[in-house]
Amino acid sequence: MDAIILQIMNGLDKGSAYALIALGLTLIFGTLGVVNFAHGALFMIGAFCAVTLSRLLTLSHEVIDETRTDFLGNPLKVDVPYLYDFFGTDVGNVLIDWSVPLSIIFAFPIMIAFGVIMERGLIKHFYKRPHADQILVTFGLAIVLQEVIKYFFGANPIPTPAPAAFVGSFDFGALLGFNANQIIYPYWRLVYFLFAIIVIGVVFAFLHLTTFGMVVRAGMADRETVGLLGINIDRRFTIMFGLAAAVAGLAGVMYTPINSPNYHMGMDFLVLSFVVVVVGGMGSLSGAVLAGFLLGILQSFASMAIVIEMIPGINQVIIYLVAIIILLTRPRGLMGKKGVMEE
Amino acid sequence: MSMLDVRNVGKRFGGLQALSDVNLSIAENTVHAIIGPNGAGKSTLLNCFVGKLIPDTGSVMFDGQSVLGRSPHEINQLGISRVFQTPEIFGDLTIMENMMIPCFAKRDGSFELNALSAISRQKDIIEHAEVVLEDMNMADKRDLTAATMSRGDKRRLEIGMCLCQDPKLLLLDEPTAGMARADTNKTIDLLQEIRDKRKVTIAIIEHDMHVVFSLAERITVLAQGSPLVEDTPENIKGHPKVREAYLGESV
């Protein structure tokens, strides 16, 4: 029982990352009809916004410490962040410690701008091109982006810890009457889950409650008609692309303490997020969220030792197996609309 | 003898009863028009004939066999060819190739793995397609890509493709929609010729009464998903129920 509760929590947490990435992907698909293979790269760029901010905060000058030596026997050069000089050690340390949450403020405008530039500069020329061309050009862009990141940040993962306040885990088991340490969950993962729920909620509220969102949704349903009403749907779609980029980017920012970011983290998520979107149904926002959580939970169950013992290798293939079963029984995914992406 | 026999067909889409209790019989070697106001269920009915939709109730018999539960290509192989409201052709292929494909379907059935012999060796197919192209007056355009043609030409091509198969029953869904008067007249001439020379049974959905009365021998008026009247063109003209259905006037 406790094992099952634990894996459901795990699944929700894993699923929230899948759902966030898939949400942006399906938003771009639904509004613009573009298959964006660079979406994983946007997630990665977001994560590296956090890395960049933490690098900026720890920009340092060297102070020579005569009492210690470096590996060659020379006096050790110690890096002292400029922040210490500006704000003193205490405030400086707090700022550095909170660099990941601070990155949200830093990354949001950058990601929006990045998304808008990407849409205006590249994607808009591909609206009328075949999906295969869209896939190829965005795939090419993804390669270029990750190689650029690799050039500047190297191939090795870069540790980007959460603030000290979030280190450790919360004992849910005690809350539910189990023995201590039976159901524990890290604070930062709980933060991530809540963050995901909030972002998903905001996106849905934005699309359903604002006029802007309603026009966009109408445009998703029938682009020509909305265009005929004299509404500049193109501008709105550009903004939506920026928004989708920001959702992916923020998902990346918040993900950095969970796994040290590296240049290929986007590609690692890309196939998975496409599976999520397709299982949910192309262009269906609620489908993407539902499929994200569903696949997260199933994946967590499949990685239980007892399950692997029964079906060896199930943890390797569960996602794909579920995708195949769902697509064969529900032709357009869980909540897909007819006629989308079937030509 | 009736070519197509429709009995008690009903079809529901969610809350909308698109067809209810449709009974219709199309006799061999006649041109039978189905008319009715927008939303009367004409296209839905046609879709039930060709396997695109399966009616909830009733039966559709063609030439003594039920078409229900058969897939579109099987129904076509039974002898029903269809022309769509917006021309459905192979836009990336040439006109000649468009013509040849139904010829292959006629000769080889629904699947034939003919992967090694060159198309240019299929003399009988080429000849057949050329004859129909000639009939359609399109021989000079045979190497053009189909998508580049005018809408009228596309329609003619589509009709020609259906004729390649020597269908027993030809279904036409608004064949003159969006055409200029001159083109419409040409199409009427073409269809008359088909009717007279080829002895093909034709069922036609049409809004243009000029077309309907130039061609049809029987007319069924459909309103709100069920047949209102069925009669000869002469009797349909001025029929009060028809006027009511079209103009909403009560008598």
Add this chain to the structure above:
Amino acid sequence: MTKSHVTRRGILKSGTVAGAGLAVPTIFSATDASAFTNEPTGDSVVLGFNVPQTGPYADEGADELRAYELAVEHLNGEGDGGMMSTFSSKALSGNGILGKKVTYVTGDTQTKSDAARASAKSMIEKDGAIMITGGSSSGVAVAVQALCQEAGIIFMAGLTHSNDTTGKDKRANGFRHFFNSYMSGAALAPVLSAAYGNDRKAYHLTADYNWGYTTEEAITSSTEALGWETVNAVKTPLTETDFSAYIAPVLQSGADVLVLNHYGGNMVNSLTNAVQFGLRDKQVNGKNFEVVVPLYSRLMAKGAGANVKGIFGSTNWHWSLSDAGSQAFVKSFGTKYGFPPSQAAHTCYVQAILYADAVQRAGSFNPCAVVEALEGFEFDGMGNGPTLYRADDHQCFKDVLVVKGKENPSSEFDLLEIVEVTPVDQVIYPPDHPQFAGGALGTCNPGA
């Protein structure tokens, strides 16, 4: 039918045949003048450095390449000579190998066996390389080793830790300086039991591929021999990035030690996740919960950041060793590149020097002569104490380091501290040890 399956490009490269005009195209009946593949006839010799330049191990590959460039400098008599001055064999004199200047070509393994073989083949066929070395995974090492055996080229493995490389997949033309899973287990177990006691329950997470299997087997068997119990061993997919689902149930199992048989990105993520779950702050069975990482590398430690603090693991070599060889190497490398070398750099440097030395001693580039010179070769001064290249399986036997994540690192390279240098006697095993069973060395192949 001859076996002139490789080119004599070396000849032409050196210019001796240039301008010979039209040679008779003796197709498929050529009498080949050379006695072995890519026999160098000019005044230079080509070595092939096949390292990951793209993919997740690219940084490790870059460090390997730095070490090779340094080794080439030293072999050609440039620079300060590095470990050549502390090396027990004095055959090399800084004038290249057998008087031929050392040149090199580089290639990208992409850490994929196919790509690595393609790259090695191009070095052999196009560039006339006489020896291939490098790599950062066992899959690649085994694949390239088999290729070199077939082509008649010596393969000096880079970083490869799986038992299979010198176990069931060993080849006569291949040599490994790096240590292996068995040695990690043998070195780690006593240290672990001294630090954590003999009454421990271990939970293994194992990367689901060959290296993971051999490492899990090595660690379980050597810890169980000291009284530990293995509660569970769960396989995790190579492509997994989030290990939360595997780590969450660990505490429920009643285990009090978590062993992460992971390498590279897998290890960085699983360790980060384990620390996130707060496992290391927990008390289980009245003891502190502990995490162990059998194979450490500095780059992994760097990726995992503060999470490695206090965590035990093993490593082939570390720059803080104080013997003369290590010091000389660190000085030479550090002066040139500005930071200390990694263990991957060390093993690659040593392999390049050992090869050159073997050729020099054998007096020939012929792979069979080199094999003979390396088999049973005992040397010292290369950083790990007295070392034996065993003839039976072409594995080096030397001291193994047990290390621990440092609590207060002074720089981004100072992440590990040496806990114990396990003497070679403790980690040696008979060639027919069950963990190395199957496979045969075969005989050396000179190609041509």
Add this chain to the structure above:
Amino acid sequence: MFGLTKTDFNLLLIIAILVLLAPFLLNPFPEGSKLAQFNGGYPDLMQRFVIFGIFAIGFNILFGLTGYLSFGHAAFLGVGSYSAVWMFKLLSMNIIPAILLAVIVAGIFALVIGYVSLRRSGIYFSILTLAFAQMSFALAYSVLTPITGGETGLQLALDDPRVLGIQVTEQGNIPVPSLFGLEMRSSAELALGPWLFTFNVGYYVCALIMMASFYLAIRIFRSPFGMMLRAIKSNQQRLNYTGLNSRPYTLAAFVISGMYAGLAGGLMASMDPLAGAERMFWTASGEVVLMTILGGAGTLIGPVLGAGMIKYMENIISKINSAILHEWFYWLPAGLEDFMVAVVYPFIGKGWHLTLGIIFMAVVIFLPGGLVEGGQRLLNLIRRRKSSSAEPAKDNLTPPA
């Protein structure tokens, strides 16, 4: 000739000449010169050119003609390789049974996967094929290790049975793949002044098979079957209402292209008897998509060009290191030399992925028809210069109108 039109025959002839003379064409620079770095005429790369050419030709029969984008085609290549290596292990080192088994097993595999995946179309089909291939990769890398060799790949061993051949050579080594005694790795060389050309048996075996595959592809393109496949891409609904069942057509195309992939896999194992699981990873499937689109999907020669281009980048550009760069720019003043090296360095050697990404983007943006379109535009430009007649040039590489 051979049942081909004159244009097609000429195309085949061009391919034959290019392929047979490849050892010359790919080695244009003299040995030892600075540009020798760019020579691609060594056996391994030449073999790869034609093997991936076969893979891409086969993929194009599915994608180029029907428009069904399979994202899991590498699985068939991998399965073919495994079958071939098993044949070497169990039966003999003759490549004929190995290649036959590779084609057959890949065909059966394609039949099963195609039968299921083709129940859906569009991106749903793509994801289904991707899922099958990823499952194959994940299982081959881990739990199927006894059959596939897992991480290290499936390789030959001295104690393999090889019932119809020798287990061990006289020298005590594993025998090498051969065609009735003709070893795949045998080469002969021709030195012409400073130039050196290598003629490799394995390459010519691959080349002949590739020409046969190309010929077969032309026949398929020009057959009624090929026309039906193009009709499916153009308007599947019309095809169904014309009495044709599209499912067996697409399935046949899927199986044929799967068999091409199996053939490529079998040949790969025959040239180098090791089969690694990475061959089935989704990026490997993506690679053949890129090859096909880069060259020009739906054209006959495009995929072959695309395959050549990508393999050339992977094997030649990736090997350029900074030492070589310094050699190139040594004649510049010191500061400028370093500057040039710094500018070029990110794009070569370990940066070859970056160059690849940029080329893809450039081709897709500016040449939607791939390299073939680029060639045609160039040709048109030249023709227009030659004759002022405004008649548009007819392309002879795409399927004839």
